[in-house]
Amino acid sequence: MTAPQLTWEEILPxxxxxxxxxxxxxxxxxxxxxxxxxxxxxSLQVLVRDRRLTTAGACFVWVNGCFVEALxxxxxxxxxxxxxxxxxxxIQFSKDQYPFAYFNAQQSSEELLLSVPANTEIASPIxxxxxxxxxxxxxxxxxxxxxxxxxAKLTVFEEHANAEEASxxxxxxxxxxxxxxxxxxxxxxxxxxxxxxxxxxxxxNQQQDSQALFTFTSxxxxxxxxxxxxxxxxxxxxxxxxxxxxxxxxxxYIDHHIDIVHDAAYTQSDMLYKGILKDQSRAVFNGRVTxxxxxxxxxxxxANHNLLLANTAEVFSQPDLAVHAEDVRSCxxxxxxxxxxxxxxxxxxxxxxxxxxxxxMLLAGFAEEMMHFISNNDVKKRIQQVIA
Amino acid sequence: MITIQNLQATIxxxxxxTKTILRGVDLQIKPGEVHAIMGPNGSGKSTLAxxxxxxxxxxxxxGSVDFLGEDLLSLTPEERAVKxxxxxxxxxxxxxxxxxxxxxxxxxxxxRKARDLPPLDAADFLLLAKAxxxxxxLPETFLHRAVNEGFSGGEKxxxxxxxxxxxxxxFLILDETDSGLDIDALQMVGRCVNSLRHAERSILLxxxxxxxxxxxxxxxxxVMANGKVLTSGDASxxxxxxxxxxxxxxxxxxxVTT
Numbered sequence: 215m216t217a218p219q220l221t222w223e224e225i226l227p228x229x230x231x232x233x234x235x236x237x238x239x240x241x242x243x244x245x246x247x248x249x250x251x252x253x254x255x256x257s258l259q260v261l262v263r264d265r266r267l268t269t270a271g272a273c274f275v276w277v278n279g280c281f282v283e284a285l286x287x288x289x290x291x292x293x294x295x296x297x298x299x300x301x302x303x304x305i306q307f308s309k310d311q312y313p314f315a316y317f318n319a320q321q322s323s324e325e326l327l328l329s330v331p332a333n334t335e336i337a338s339p340i341x342x343x344x345x346x347x348x349x350x351x352x353x354x355x356x357x358x359x360x361x362x363x364x365x366a367k368l369t370v371f372e373e374h375a376n377a378e379e380a381s382x383x384x385x386x387x388x389x390x391x392x393x394x395x396x397x398x399x400x401x402x403x404x405x406x407x408x409x410x411x412x413x414x415x416x417x418x419n420q421q422q423d424s425q426a427l428f429t430f431t432s433x434x435x436x437x438x439x440x441x442x443x444x445x446x447x448x449x450x451x452x453x454x455x456x457x458x459x460x461x462x463x464x465x466x467y468i469d470h471h472i473d474i475v476h477d478a479a480y481t482q483s484d485m486l487y488k489g490i491l492k493d494q495s496r497a498v499f500n501g502r503v504t505x506x507x508x509x510x511x512x513x514x515x516x517a518n519h520n521l522l523l524a525n526t527a528e529v530f531s532q533p534d535l536a537v538h539a540e541d542v543r544s545c546x547x548x549x550x551x552x553x554x555x556x557x558x559x560x561x562x563x564x565x566x567x568x569x570x571x572x573x574x575m576l577l578a579g580f581a582e583e584m585m586h587f588i589s590n591n592d593v594k595k596r597i598q599q600v601i602a
Numbered sequence: 603m604i605t606i607q608n609l610q611a612t613i614x615x616x617x618x619x620t621k622t623i624l625r626g627v628d629l630q631i632k633p634g635e636v637h638a639i640m641g642p643n644g645s646g647k648s649t650l651a652x653x654x655x656x657x658x659x660x661x662x663x664x665g666s667v668d669f670l671g672e673d674l675l676s677l678t679p680e681e682r683a684v685k686x687x688x689x690x691x692x693x694x695x696x697x698x699x700x701x702x703x704x705x706x707x708x709x710x711x712x713x714r715k716a717r718d719l720p721p722l723d724a725a726d727f728l729l730l731a732k733a734x735x736x737x738x739x740l741p742e743t744f745l746h747r748a749v750n751e752g753f754s755g756g757e758k759x760x761x762x763x764x765x766x767x768x769x770x771x772x773f774l775i776l777d778e779t780d781s782g783l784d785i786d787a788l789q790m791v792g793r794c795v796n797s798l799r800h801a802e803r804s805i806l807l808x809x810x811x812x813x814x815x816x817x818x819x820x821x822x823x824x825v826m827a828n829g830k831v832l833t834s835g836d837a838s839x840x841x842x843x844x845x846x847x848x849x850x851x852x853x854x855x856x857x858v859t860t
Contacts, residue, residue: 561695561749564655565709565765566683566716575708579699579748 222248225317233311236498236530237469241436242411245381251278251352258285258345265345267371267592271338274326277345279354279384281326292334293368296327300357307387307415312441315415318355318387325357332363332393339369339401339590344384346376346407353383364393364421371593372402374412374434375600381409381436388416392424394448399427401593405434405600408463415441422448422478428455429587430487431597432468439469446474446481446509457487458584460577460601461495461527469498476509476539485516488584490577491527501547502534509539516547521554521580578602603773603804604654604674605630609665610829611653623649625829626665631773631822634801638815639808640840641826642848647808648692650826651777655689656682669773683709684716686772690762690779692808697749702761705749706731710768734767737797739790755782763794774798775806780814792817812844827852 222242227234255277262285266273272293275285281297288295300323307315330336342358362368374384384406392398406412412435420426432438444453459468474483485501499518516533533547554576562572581601588594611624623646631637639647653660654667656679667674670685677685697705711721722730728745735742738760750758759779766774779791795805795818807814815823815837823839825832825848832851833839843851 555695555697557695558697558700560657560679561691561697562700562705562709563679564683564689565705565769566680566712567705567708568680568712569678571708571712572680575700575705576697579697582699582748 225313227310227313231310233471234313236496237437237439238467245351245353245383245411248353250280250354251348251350251382253277253280253282254347255282255285258347261345262343265343265373267339267341267596269338269590269592271336271340273341273343274328275343275345276356278348278352278382279344279356279386281324281356289338291336291338291340292331293336293340294329294331298325298327300324306417312415314385314413314439315387315417315441318357318385318415322355322357325359327359327361329361330363330366330368333365334363335367336369339371339593342370342372344372344374344376346378346380346382346410348382349378349380351381351383353385356384356386358386358388360388360390362390362392362396362398365395366393367397369399369590369593370401371590371596372400373596375403375405376407376410376434378407379409380407381411382407383411384413386414388414390416390418392418392420392426394421395423396421397425399589401429401588401590401597402431402440403597403600404430404432404438404440406438407434408436410435412438414439415443417443418453419445419447420451420453423450425451426453427587428453429584429597430455430457430470431459431584431601432457432470433460433462433601435468436463436465437467439471442470442472444472444474444483446476446478446483449478449480451478452482454484454587456485456584456587457489457499458581458601459487459489459497460581461489461491461493461497464493464495466495467497468495470500471498472501474503474514476503476505476512476514479508479510480512481509482513483515485533486583487517488519488580489529490521490523490580491529492523494524494526496528496530499529499531500534501532503536503545505535505537505539505542505545507538510541512539512542512545514542514545518549520551521577522551523554603631603633603635603670605668607666609650609653609667610663611649611660612663613649613660623660623829624653627826627829627831629824629831631804631806633804635821636799636805636807636818637822637824638820638840639806639824639826639831640810640812640843642810645827646829647826648777651689651775651806651808654775655679655687680712683771684713688766688769688771688774690759690766690774690776692777692779692781694750694758694762696751696753698751700749702747702749703728703731703745706745706765706768709765713769730768734764737767737790737794738764739787740764756784756787759783759787760790763791766798767794770798772802773804773806775808777808778810780809780811788814789817812840815840825851
């Protein structure tokens with residue numbers, strides 16, 4: 215299947231698109247190539263070995279956005295994988311709301327199917343390692359489809375940690391089906407190169423009593439957008455998602471859109487996103503929760519807290535709660551935008567701690583809340599190293 | 603140790619009105635001395651303590667403070683701490699997400715670094731912290747909590763005293779450390795402060811009540827009201843104050859000035 219070549223004009227959402235109203239695509243026109251980058255994999259064995267987590271579980275490797283089987287290793291884990299050639303299918307994403315996921319479906323020729331058998335507990339985290347080696351711009355559309363069986367338990371660590379200066383685009387789509395009573399902890403670390411664009415859509419369907427927990431740590435890329443689309447399809451399903459974003463370069467843009475639909479009774483969702491912004495950076499939090507008519511006794515919480523370190527930084531925060539059920543247990547939302555607590559800063563400095571160090575302690579303290587939700591120490595350490 | 607001359611300070615309130623808080627404070631504390639400042643609410647004694655520690659909310663309009671031969675007011679809070687000044691806060695700040703032990707060790711090692719001493723590693727620090735925690739009556743679990751977060755009033759005060767015991771400052775100011783404490787805690791504060799009494803160390807106690815002075819005997823007592831030191835005397839002044847109340851002193855002072 216050869217995908218039709220598109221131009222940015224055709225792909226990028228229009229100015230009046232409500233799902234993309236804060237995004238500024240002016241820099242995108244300068245991205246040269248809309249093709250894949252060549253993948254040299256011979257020299258990467260050592261790099262991959264160094265980057266593996268110490269609790270070595272399965273590791274799947276992408277180089278310049280393309281899955282590289284030769285570098286991947288299931289490491290005795292019960293996870294199964296198959297590479298499937300894409301056939302023409304109906305695209306599940308709306309072109310208007312998810313233009314990049316649509317673009318991904320149209321362009322990608324292969325998807326990686328990862329399946330975890332029912333009632334299987336995988337102790338070591340499954341590592342999805344994305345490496346960039348290209349010095350020229352490229353675009354890639356990785357596609358992953360998870361099938362997680364009833365009662366399975368796993369932890370996933372998706373890591374994008376690159377320092378390349380090229381203005382590449384990673385446009386990723388992951389689809390997850392979580393079986394009855396399954397538990398999935400999913401931790402994503404996004405530290406792309408300074409000129410990179412990263413777009414990622416995770417679409418999750420949850421069956422009865424399944425539990426999903428996400429953490430999104432974002433501090434890289436010039437432009438990053440994460441869409442998390444969750445359907446709590448059956449009773450007792452719960453989804454918690456936590457985000458921490460730290461924008462450190464001028465004109466950096468990080469956007470989190472979360473859309474959780476409670477479709478059944480006794481479903482629960484929890485959203486907590488915290489961010490630190492510097493210079494002229496801009497962050498977007500858009501958390502939408504819909505509680506459908508039959509989703510009685512649902513519980514939902516949305517919170518977004520921001521620290522602005524410069525008055526030129528901007529944050530657009532929109533928690534959005536639509537309740538159609540009459541009998542919900544609890545629905546709350548809250549947003550704050552503020553500055554570093556001056557009293558706390560003073561307190562630390564009166565003990566002899568230099569101001570810059572005190573500031574770093576307070577910022578790390580702000581991020582700490584999310585760290586509680588990362589139960590695997592290996593993953594936690596890796597994330598803490600990047601944001602420190 | 604410290605010489606305060608004609609110190610005057612103002613603050614801007616919520617309505618951006620300038621309010622004068624200190625109207626010319628004079629105070630001198632020699633090495634080894636323990637001084638107590640007593641005074642009614644709003645007399646400016648907590649402001650004085652905070653200005654000495656370097657809080658930036660105030661504007662100094664006149665006066666000077668010499669601390670160990672240096673112009674204290676030109677130093678940042680951390681420089682003051684490095685020189686040996688320590689304020690035990692009346693209302694210690696809660697700092698979510700910052701581990702208490704990490705904070706205490708960072709503080710001690712910052713001071714050690716400034717004095718060209720090698721840092722204490724985690725194991726050595728833990729030994730030190732455990733010993734000091736026993737002295738102030740805080741369970742070890744408090745090392746693993748966030749700084750002051752969710753601590754009761756008494757626990758916060760004990761955490762202040764703990765910092766004082768670990769950092770061993772040369773000049774320590776206790777800003778109403780006694781308020782809100784039960785008798786046991788008060789005795790602990792007394793014990794700890796007395797253990798720090800030393801010929802090279804000075805102590806300034808800011809308090810409302812005489813009762814702290816039952817445990818820590820001051821060399822000099824100052825009565826402060828309306829932004830000034832009205833009168834100074836020995837420990838017996840505190841007893842007379844307790845008997846007569848502040849009003850008589852304020853009236854006497856008014857008569858002197860008019």
